[in-house]
Amino acid sequence: MFNLNSVSGKARCGEMNTKHGKIKTPFFMPVATKGTMKWVSLEELIELNFECFISNSFLLSRKPGLNLLKKAKGYHKFINWNKSIFTDSGGFQLLDETFLHKITKKGVWLKDPFTMEKVLLTPQNSAEIQSIIGSDIAMVLDDVRHPHKSKQEHIEAVKNTINWAKEFKENQNEKMNSFAIVQGGLNLDLRKKCAEALTELNFDGYALGGLCIGESREEMFPVIKKSIDFLPKEKPRYLMGVGSPLDLLKAIELGVDCFDSAFPTKSARHGLIFSSEGNYNLTKAKNALDFNPLDKNCKCKVCRKHSRAYLHHLLKVKEETALHYLSYHNLYYVEELIKNTRTAINEGNYSKFVKEFEKR
Protein backbone atom coordinates (compact mmCIF):
# COMPACT_ATOMS: atom_id res chain seq x y z
CA MET A 1 0.00 0.00 0.00
CA PHE A 2 3.05 2.27 0.14
CA ASN A 3 5.54 3.13 -2.58
CA LEU A 4 8.62 5.21 -2.10
CA ASN A 5 9.47 7.43 -5.05
CA SER A 6 12.38 9.55 -4.01
CA VAL A 7 14.50 10.52 -1.07
CA SER A 8 16.53 13.55 -0.10
CA GLY A 9 18.75 12.76 2.83
CA LYS A 10 16.39 10.89 5.12
CA ALA A 11 13.33 12.76 3.87
CA ARG A 12 11.09 10.63 1.68
CA CYS A 13 8.51 11.19 -0.97
CA GLY A 14 6.08 8.48 -1.94
CA GLU A 15 2.52 7.38 -2.33
CA MET A 16 0.07 5.68 -0.05
CA ASN A 17 -2.80 3.70 -1.54
CA THR A 18 -6.08 3.16 0.21
CA LYS A 19 -9.49 1.89 -0.92
CA HIS A 20 -10.39 5.50 -1.51
CA GLY A 21 -7.44 6.69 -3.51
CA LYS A 22 -3.84 7.68 -3.51
CA ILE A 23 -2.23 10.02 -1.05
CA LYS A 24 1.11 11.60 -1.83
CA THR A 25 3.55 11.52 1.07
CA PRO A 26 4.63 13.35 3.07
CA PHE A 27 1.18 14.58 3.96
CA PHE A 28 -0.64 16.29 6.77
CA MET A 29 -4.19 15.49 7.75
CA PRO A 30 -6.49 17.71 9.72
CA VAL A 31 -8.35 16.40 12.72
CA ALA A 32 -12.07 15.91 12.19
CA THR A 33 -12.82 14.26 15.50
CA LYS A 34 -16.57 13.94 15.21
CA GLY A 35 -17.09 14.16 11.49
CA THR A 36 -15.92 17.62 10.58
CA MET A 37 -13.10 19.97 11.36
CA LYS A 38 -14.01 22.78 13.69
CA TRP A 39 -15.15 25.74 11.60
CA VAL A 40 -14.09 24.21 8.28
CA SER A 41 -16.42 21.95 6.32
CA LEU A 42 -15.51 18.74 4.49
CA GLU A 43 -16.43 20.48 1.27
CA GLU A 44 -13.75 23.06 1.97
CA LEU A 45 -11.29 20.33 2.81
CA ILE A 46 -11.61 19.15 -0.78
CA GLU A 47 -11.20 22.73 -1.96
CA LEU A 48 -8.03 22.84 0.17
CA ASN A 49 -6.71 19.73 -1.61
CA PHE A 50 -6.51 17.47 1.40
CA GLU A 51 -6.72 13.77 0.56
CA CYS A 52 -7.71 12.59 4.00
CA PHE A 53 -8.41 13.48 7.61
CA ILE A 54 -8.56 11.61 10.90
CA SER A 55 -11.60 11.02 13.07
CA ASN A 56 -11.96 9.59 16.53
CA SER A 57 -13.55 6.17 16.34
CA PHE A 58 -14.33 6.00 20.03
CA LEU A 59 -16.34 9.19 19.95
CA LEU A 60 -18.10 8.17 16.72
CA SER A 61 -19.04 4.86 18.31
CA ARG A 62 -20.78 6.80 21.08
CA LYS A 63 -22.33 9.36 18.79
CA PRO A 64 -23.84 8.96 16.23
CA GLY A 65 -23.30 5.34 17.33
CA LEU A 66 -22.52 2.11 15.54
CA ASN A 67 -26.13 1.25 14.70
CA LEU A 68 -26.55 4.46 12.79
CA LEU A 69 -23.24 4.02 11.01
CA LYS A 70 -24.27 0.52 9.96
CA LYS A 71 -27.61 1.78 8.67
CA ALA A 72 -25.86 4.59 6.84
CA LYS A 73 -23.69 1.93 5.18
CA GLY A 74 -20.54 3.28 6.70
CA TYR A 75 -19.03 6.54 7.75
CA HIS A 76 -17.89 7.60 4.29
CA LYS A 77 -21.46 7.53 3.01
CA PHE A 78 -22.84 9.10 6.14
CA ILE A 79 -20.68 12.18 5.78
CA ASN A 80 -20.50 11.98 1.98
CA TRP A 81 -16.72 11.82 1.71
CA ASN A 82 -15.17 9.57 -0.91
CA LYS A 83 -11.52 10.12 -0.14
CA SER A 84 -9.49 8.39 2.57
CA ILE A 85 -10.21 8.44 6.27
CA PHE A 86 -7.91 7.57 9.13
CA THR A 87 -9.46 6.75 12.48
CA ASP A 88 -7.86 7.04 15.84
CA SER A 89 -8.80 4.45 18.42
CA GLY A 90 -9.49 6.89 21.20
CA GLY A 91 -6.34 5.87 23.03
CA PHE A 92 -5.16 9.42 23.13
CA GLN A 93 -8.00 10.25 25.45
CA LEU A 94 -6.00 8.48 28.14
CA LEU A 95 -4.14 11.72 28.57
CA ASP A 96 -7.27 13.63 29.39
CA GLU A 97 -8.51 13.26 32.92
CA THR A 98 -12.06 14.02 31.91
CA PHE A 99 -12.03 10.95 29.63
CA LEU A 100 -9.87 8.46 31.43
CA HIS A 101 -11.36 6.24 34.05
CA LYS A 102 -8.89 3.37 34.41
CA ILE A 103 -6.24 1.51 32.42
CA THR A 104 -6.31 -2.27 32.75
CA LYS A 105 -4.52 -5.10 30.95
CA LYS A 106 -7.63 -5.77 28.90
CA GLY A 107 -8.01 -2.23 27.69
CA VAL A 108 -9.01 1.14 28.93
CA TRP A 109 -12.11 2.37 30.69
CA LEU A 110 -13.14 5.68 29.21
CA LYS A 111 -15.97 7.97 30.13
CA ASP A 112 -18.44 8.61 27.35
CA PRO A 113 -18.35 12.40 27.23
CA PHE A 114 -21.97 12.57 26.13
CA THR A 115 -23.45 10.43 28.88
CA MET A 116 -20.58 10.02 31.39
CA GLU A 117 -21.15 6.28 31.14
CA LYS A 118 -17.98 4.23 31.70
CA VAL A 119 -17.07 2.20 28.63
CA LEU A 120 -14.37 -0.44 28.24
CA LEU A 121 -12.40 0.10 25.05
CA THR A 122 -10.41 -3.00 24.13
CA PRO A 123 -8.25 -3.86 21.14
CA GLN A 124 -11.00 -6.22 20.01
CA ASN A 125 -13.90 -3.81 20.16
CA SER A 126 -11.76 -0.98 18.83
CA ALA A 127 -10.95 -3.09 15.77
CA GLU A 128 -14.64 -3.81 15.35
CA ILE A 129 -15.64 -0.18 15.77
CA GLN A 130 -13.13 0.98 13.17
CA SER A 131 -14.24 -1.78 10.82
CA ILE A 132 -17.88 -0.74 11.09
CA ILE A 133 -16.84 2.84 10.47
CA GLY A 134 -15.11 1.58 7.35
CA SER A 135 -11.86 3.30 8.14
CA ASP A 136 -9.19 3.29 5.44
CA ILE A 137 -6.45 3.32 8.02
CA ALA A 138 -7.31 2.18 11.52
CA MET A 139 -5.06 3.06 14.40
CA VAL A 140 -4.42 0.33 16.92
CA LEU A 141 -5.51 0.99 20.50
CA ASP A 142 -2.38 2.03 22.36
CA ASP A 143 -1.41 3.02 25.86
CA VAL A 144 -0.19 6.63 25.85
CA ARG A 145 1.49 8.19 28.84
CA HIS A 146 2.90 11.61 29.26
CA PRO A 147 6.62 11.64 28.31
CA HIS A 148 7.62 12.82 31.77
CA LYS A 149 5.89 9.98 33.62
CA SER A 150 8.08 7.41 35.36
CA LYS A 151 9.96 4.70 33.54
CA GLN A 152 7.83 2.13 35.30
CA GLU A 153 4.72 3.65 33.76
CA HIS A 154 6.26 3.62 30.31
CA ILE A 155 7.32 -0.02 30.72
CA GLU A 156 3.73 -0.85 31.52
CA ALA A 157 2.46 1.28 28.63
CA VAL A 158 4.77 -0.45 26.15
CA LYS A 159 3.70 -3.86 27.45
CA ASN A 160 0.03 -2.96 27.03
CA THR A 161 0.65 -1.37 23.64
CA ILE A 162 2.33 -4.52 22.33
CA ASN A 163 -0.27 -6.88 23.78
CA TRP A 164 -3.13 -4.79 22.48
CA ALA A 165 -1.54 -4.61 19.03
CA LYS A 166 -1.40 -8.43 18.91
CA GLU A 167 -5.03 -8.68 19.91
CA PHE A 168 -6.04 -5.96 17.50
CA LYS A 169 -4.29 -7.73 14.63
CA GLU A 170 -5.91 -11.07 15.49
CA ASN A 171 -9.37 -9.57 15.65
CA GLN A 172 -9.37 -7.01 12.88
CA ASN A 173 -11.06 -7.30 9.54
CA GLU A 174 -8.28 -8.51 7.24
CA LYS A 175 -9.20 -6.09 4.50
CA MET A 176 -8.76 -3.08 6.77
CA ASN A 177 -5.38 -1.39 6.79
CA SER A 178 -4.06 -0.69 10.22
CA PHE A 179 -1.13 1.16 11.76
CA ALA A 180 0.39 0.31 15.10
CA ILE A 181 1.71 2.98 17.44
CA VAL A 182 5.11 2.93 19.07
CA GLN A 183 5.22 4.10 22.67
CA GLY A 184 8.02 4.28 25.23
CA GLY A 185 8.12 7.92 26.17
CA LEU A 186 11.56 9.44 25.85
CA ASN A 187 13.29 6.15 26.60
CA LEU A 188 15.02 4.80 23.51
CA ASP A 189 15.34 1.25 24.80
CA LEU A 190 11.60 1.11 25.33
CA ARG A 191 10.96 2.73 21.94
CA LYS A 192 13.20 0.12 20.31
CA LYS A 193 11.59 -2.78 22.11
CA CYS A 194 8.12 -1.52 21.23
CA ALA A 195 8.99 -0.84 17.60
CA GLU A 196 10.56 -4.25 17.09
CA ALA A 197 7.66 -6.12 18.65
CA LEU A 198 5.15 -4.18 16.56
CA THR A 199 7.19 -4.65 13.38
CA GLU A 200 7.02 -8.42 13.84
CA LEU A 201 3.26 -8.18 13.75
CA ASN A 202 3.47 -6.76 10.23
CA PHE A 203 1.17 -3.77 10.28
CA ASP A 204 0.62 -1.60 7.22
CA GLY A 205 2.36 1.35 8.81
CA TYR A 206 3.82 2.55 12.06
CA ALA A 207 3.18 5.60 14.11
CA LEU A 208 5.22 7.36 16.74
CA GLY A 209 2.91 8.17 19.60
CA GLY A 210 3.14 9.93 22.90
CA LEU A 211 5.20 12.83 21.57
CA CYS A 212 4.66 16.55 21.30
CA ILE A 213 2.54 16.63 24.42
CA GLY A 214 4.48 18.87 26.73
CA GLU A 215 8.09 17.74 26.35
CA SER A 216 10.61 20.16 24.87
CA ARG A 217 11.76 20.10 21.26
CA GLU A 218 15.22 19.18 22.52
CA GLU A 219 13.72 16.08 24.07
CA MET A 220 11.34 15.24 21.24
CA PHE A 221 13.46 15.41 18.09
CA PRO A 222 16.26 13.06 19.19
CA VAL A 223 13.59 10.50 20.07
CA ILE A 224 12.02 10.84 16.63
CA LYS A 225 15.41 10.65 14.95
CA LYS A 226 16.40 7.43 16.71
CA SER A 227 12.96 5.84 16.66
CA ILE A 228 12.73 6.14 12.89
CA ASP A 229 15.65 3.73 12.62
CA PHE A 230 13.73 1.11 14.56
CA LEU A 231 10.98 1.08 11.92
CA PRO A 232 10.90 -0.76 8.58
CA LYS A 233 11.93 1.45 5.66
CA GLU A 234 9.26 0.12 3.32
CA LYS A 235 6.34 1.08 5.55
CA PRO A 236 4.87 4.53 6.10
CA ARG A 237 5.82 6.36 9.25
CA TYR A 238 3.30 8.51 10.98
CA LEU A 239 4.14 11.04 13.67
CA MET A 240 0.98 11.58 15.62
CA GLY A 241 -0.01 14.96 16.92
CA VAL A 242 2.54 17.17 15.22
CA GLY A 243 1.30 20.16 13.33
CA SER A 244 3.36 23.31 13.72
CA PRO A 245 5.06 24.27 10.46
CA LEU A 246 8.64 24.01 11.65
CA ASP A 247 8.03 20.76 13.53
CA LEU A 248 6.52 19.25 10.39
CA LEU A 249 9.50 20.18 8.27
CA LYS A 250 12.03 18.92 10.79
CA ALA A 251 10.20 15.65 11.27
CA ILE A 252 9.99 15.13 7.52
CA GLU A 253 13.73 15.72 7.40
CA LEU A 254 14.10 12.82 9.83
CA GLY A 255 12.04 10.52 7.62
CA VAL A 256 8.45 10.92 8.74
CA ASP A 257 5.77 10.44 6.07
CA CYS A 258 2.58 11.61 7.63
CA PHE A 259 1.08 13.70 10.37
CA ASP A 260 -2.13 14.73 11.96
CA SER A 261 -2.73 17.54 14.36
CA ALA A 262 -5.33 19.90 15.64
CA PHE A 263 -2.66 22.53 15.99
CA PRO A 264 -3.34 24.51 12.79
CA THR A 265 -7.04 24.85 13.54
CA LYS A 266 -6.75 25.14 17.29
CA SER A 267 -4.10 27.83 16.90
CA ALA A 268 -6.27 29.64 14.41
CA ARG A 269 -9.12 29.78 16.90
CA HIS A 270 -6.79 31.46 19.34
CA GLY A 271 -5.44 33.87 16.77
CA LEU A 272 -2.10 32.24 15.98
CA ILE A 273 -1.54 32.69 12.26
CA PHE A 274 0.83 30.63 10.15
CA SER A 275 2.59 32.72 7.55
CA SER A 276 5.51 32.60 5.16
CA GLU A 277 7.21 35.20 7.32
CA GLY A 278 6.73 33.24 10.52
CA ASN A 279 3.86 32.59 12.89
CA TYR A 280 2.33 35.51 14.68
CA ASN A 281 -0.56 36.34 16.95
CA LEU A 282 -3.31 38.20 15.15
CA THR A 283 -4.80 39.43 18.41
CA LYS A 284 -1.79 41.69 18.92
CA ALA A 285 -2.70 45.35 18.91
CA LYS A 286 -0.46 46.24 15.98
CA ASN A 287 -2.68 44.21 13.63
CA ALA A 288 -5.67 46.43 14.29
CA LEU A 289 -4.48 48.91 11.68
CA ASP A 290 -2.70 46.55 9.32
CA PHE A 291 -4.54 46.39 6.02
CA ASN A 292 -2.29 43.72 4.53
CA PRO A 293 -3.47 40.13 4.18
CA LEU A 294 -2.66 37.50 6.81
CA ASP A 295 0.24 36.38 4.64
CA LYS A 296 1.29 38.44 1.65
CA ASN A 297 2.56 35.32 -0.12
CA CYS A 298 -0.60 33.30 0.46
CA LYS A 299 -3.14 32.72 -2.29
CA CYS A 300 -5.93 31.33 -0.13
CA LYS A 301 -9.37 32.86 -0.49
CA VAL A 302 -9.10 34.60 2.86
CA CYS A 303 -5.81 36.29 2.04
CA ARG A 304 -7.13 37.32 -1.36
CA LYS A 305 -10.11 39.07 0.14
CA HIS A 306 -9.51 40.24 3.66
CA SER A 307 -7.08 42.28 5.69
CA ARG A 308 -5.46 41.57 9.02
CA ALA A 309 -7.27 44.59 10.41
CA TYR A 310 -10.67 43.15 9.49
CA LEU A 311 -9.87 39.68 10.77
CA HIS A 312 -8.35 41.15 13.94
CA HIS A 313 -11.57 43.06 14.44
CA LEU A 314 -13.73 39.96 13.94
CA LEU A 315 -11.62 38.07 16.42
CA LYS A 316 -11.79 40.86 18.98
CA VAL A 317 -15.55 41.13 18.79
CA LYS A 318 -15.78 37.34 18.91
CA GLU A 319 -17.51 36.91 15.60
CA GLU A 320 -17.44 33.23 14.83
CA THR A 321 -16.72 33.81 11.18
CA ALA A 322 -13.21 34.81 12.21
CA LEU A 323 -12.61 31.28 13.45
CA HIS A 324 -13.63 29.96 10.08
CA TYR A 325 -11.43 32.33 8.09
CA LEU A 326 -8.39 31.79 10.26
CA SER A 327 -8.78 28.02 10.40
CA TYR A 328 -9.15 27.92 6.64
CA HIS A 329 -6.02 29.98 6.15
CA ASN A 330 -3.88 27.87 8.49
CA LEU A 331 -4.99 24.67 6.80
CA TYR A 332 -4.25 26.14 3.40
CA TYR A 333 -0.84 27.22 4.64
CA VAL A 334 0.02 23.75 5.95
CA GLU A 335 -1.14 22.01 2.78
CA GLU A 336 0.93 24.37 0.62
CA LEU A 337 3.94 23.92 2.86
CA ILE A 338 3.76 20.12 2.69
CA LYS A 339 3.26 20.27 -1.07
CA ASN A 340 6.46 22.26 -1.26
CA THR A 341 8.31 19.71 0.84
CA ARG A 342 7.37 17.03 -1.70
CA THR A 343 8.77 19.17 -4.48
CA ALA A 344 11.96 19.82 -2.55
CA ILE A 345 12.43 16.12 -1.80
CA ASN A 346 11.82 15.22 -5.42
CA GLU A 347 14.38 17.79 -6.45
CA GLY A 348 16.83 16.38 -3.92
CA ASN A 349 17.43 19.57 -1.97
CA TYR A 350 15.27 19.11 1.06
CA SER A 351 17.82 20.10 3.72
CA LYS A 352 18.37 23.38 1.96
CA PHE A 353 14.61 23.91 1.89
CA VAL A 354 14.42 23.45 5.67
CA LYS A 355 17.37 25.75 6.28
CA GLU A 356 15.76 28.47 4.18
CA PHE A 357 12.58 28.05 6.14
CA GLU A 358 14.35 28.33 9.47
CA LYS A 359 16.00 31.58 8.38
CA ARG A 360 12.70 33.43 8.03
Add this chain to the structure above:
RNA sequence: GCUGCGGUAGUGUAGGGGUUAGCAUUGAGGACUGUGGAUCCUCCAGCCCGAGUUCAAAUCUCGGCCGCGGCC
Protein backbone atom coordinates in the same frame (compact mmCIF):
# COMPACT_ATOMS: atom_id res chain seq x y z
C1' G B 1 -33.90 74.20 48.66
C1' C B 2 -34.23 70.00 52.17
C1' U B 3 -33.30 64.83 52.88
C1' G B 4 -31.61 59.59 52.19
C1' C B 5 -28.21 56.43 49.74
C1' G B 6 -23.87 56.07 47.01
C1' G B 7 -18.83 57.55 44.56
C1' U B 8 -12.69 51.92 44.94
C1' A B 9 -8.34 50.03 37.86
C1' G B 10 -11.42 51.71 31.28
C1' U B 11 -16.08 48.88 33.01
C1' G B 12 -18.71 46.01 37.02
C1' U B 13 -17.72 45.13 42.05
C1' A B 14 -15.46 43.28 47.39
C1' G B 15 -13.31 45.40 51.64
C1' G B 16 -16.40 49.76 56.67
C1' G B 17 -9.47 52.14 61.29
C1' G B 18 -3.46 48.62 60.50
C1' U B 19 -4.68 44.30 53.81
C1' U B 20 1.46 43.81 49.25
C1' A B 21 -6.61 47.20 48.54
C1' G B 22 -9.33 41.26 46.64
C1' C B 23 -12.40 39.48 42.40
C1' A B 24 -14.44 39.65 37.30
C1' U B 25 -13.96 41.87 32.71
C1' U B 26 -11.24 45.04 29.38
C1' G B 27 -6.14 46.19 27.84
C1' A B 28 -0.75 44.31 26.83
C1' G B 29 2.23 39.83 26.17
C1' G B 30 2.88 34.45 26.13
C1' A B 31 1.13 29.37 25.73
C1' C B 32 -1.83 25.69 22.95
C1' U B 33 0.42 20.00 18.55
C1' G B 34 -3.61 11.42 17.78
C1' U B 35 -9.28 18.82 19.63
C1' G B 36 -14.49 18.90 25.61
C1' G B 37 -15.96 25.21 20.41
C1' A B 38 -12.72 31.20 24.00
C1' U B 39 -8.91 27.56 27.98
C1' C B 40 -4.29 28.38 30.89
C1' C B 41 -0.11 31.63 32.55
C1' U B 42 2.24 36.58 33.18
C1' C B 43 1.85 41.79 33.24
C1' C B 44 -0.46 46.99 33.17
C1' A B 45 -4.18 49.66 35.53
C1' G B 46 -7.83 51.99 41.17
C1' C B 47 -9.75 54.18 46.83
C1' C B 48 -13.98 61.73 43.72
C1' C B 49 -11.65 66.49 45.88
C1' G B 50 -10.28 69.21 50.36
C1' A B 51 -9.84 69.74 55.57
C1' G B 52 -9.97 67.24 60.25
C1' U B 53 -9.74 63.09 64.18
C1' U B 54 -5.91 59.28 64.98
C1' C B 55 0.51 56.61 66.05
C1' A B 56 -2.35 54.90 61.63
C1' A B 57 -8.02 56.81 57.09
C1' A B 58 -10.38 53.62 51.09
C1' U B 59 -12.63 52.89 55.97
C1' C B 60 -14.54 57.75 61.08
C1' U B 61 -16.08 63.38 61.09
C1' C B 62 -17.04 67.98 58.40
C1' G B 63 -17.29 70.66 53.79
C1' G B 64 -17.33 70.57 48.41
C1' C B 65 -18.31 68.19 43.70
C1' C B 66 -20.88 64.35 41.01
C1' G B 67 -24.80 60.33 40.47
C1' C B 68 -29.50 58.03 41.91
C1' G B 69 -34.14 58.30 44.76
C1' G B 70 -37.72 60.93 47.88
C1' C B 71 -39.95 65.51 49.68
C1' C B 72 -40.94 70.82 48.94
